Amino acid sequence: GAGVSQSPSNKVTEKGKDVELRCDPISGHTALYWYRQSLGQGLEFLIYFQGNSAPDKSGLPSDRFSAERTGGSVSTLTIQRTQQEDSAVYLCASSPLDGAQETQYFGPGTRLLVL
């Protein structure tokens, strides 16, 4: 079946502009995660949506970052007033169930470059 898809695959923007990144999880997956991967670094957790519970936003680096998940499916990560240090690959993952020890299935990522 179809995997996790993300769009756009690449995004170049100017400093100060807002960007929206989209994630389509695997159909039926309950949990959805966003991560940021900077060059040569590991995956930095940003936010976790789990079923009907309130999202875990503990990883969002500043109030310029926000995310929504509509109807328990598609999610959008929004970065307002982008800065050059926001340049990174933004990865989305989904898993079949909420909770611990569930395999996460990753999308290909959105490569964001802020000039």
Place this chain on the structure above:
Amino acid sequence: GENVEQHPSTLSVQEGDSAVIKCTYSDSASNYFPWYKQELGKGPQLIIDIRSNVGEKKDQRIAVTLNKTAKHFSLHITETQPEDSAVYFCAAESGNTPLVFGKGTRLSVIA
């Protein structure tokens, strides 16, 4: 919170040799340890995982060992092939807290 250290950051091996990547973690409550492989231009993909009730798990050429006392776990790849070349990430999870990833190891298998 949890902190995961991964070594080495880069690793080159000859085709057919073994590769070992090591990770340490700080939170003794962590009980789930997955390994992900990331090929160029793609998202990470789970290759093997281990839970704290076992010390070793093997899947064909890939094995993972876990030492809870020392708080470290390792990935072993035997008979390496060029297609094993990728970035490998370890991670640790405690209860319902999100996965914490290591910084990755870039493995190059030289034919």
